[in-house]
Amino acid sequence: MSIAAAALAAALGLAACDQFATGRDLPPPPGPPAPPSPDLPMTAAKARLIMGTLSNTCMELATLKYDMHACEQKQGKPASDEALRTELRDLRWNLDKLTADEASAQCAATTNELRKTPKPRACW
Known part of the structure; x- marks a missing residue:
């Protein structure tokens, strides 16, 4: 009896796998x-915080983006906190899809590009 039950279970299992x-x-x-x-x-x-557990390179990028945002505010330029938050969340979402090394390399490249932008005197 138990052999028949085992055979039936195996047959049903194979049928389910086939389907x-x-x-x-x-x-x-x-x-x-x-x-x-x-x-x-x-x-x-x-x-x-938005960058979560990403590399220190990505943390540095998030800090730099915030510093640039704060600099714009100091100069009286329109700078939306909500837009910055959305930008960082989108960045994090895209970086999470990459390997850790790829994400870190992308953050480093973006940080290097942003550092080429001169910092206004009002933000020193």
């Missing part, structure tokens, strides 16, 4: 979790 292999497509793997969305107004610490 699975020929029937439906596999669902896509889940994407990275949504980055944090800290309360406004933005600060350098909140900018780094």
Whole structure:
């Protein structure tokens, strides 16, 4: 009796695998979790919080982006905290899709480009 039950279970299992292999497509793997969305107004610490567990290079980029944002505010230019938060969250979302080395390299390249921008006297 137990041999018959085992054979039946094996047959059903194989039938299920066969249907699975020929029937439906596999669902896509889940994407990275949504980055944090800290309360406004933005600060350098909140900018780094959005970067989460990414490399120090990416933390440096987030800090630099915040510093540039704060510099614009000091000069009386329109600078939206919400826009900065969205930009950093989008950046984090895209970096999470890369390997750690690729993300760090991209952050380093972007940081180097941003550092070429002269810092206005009012922001020193």
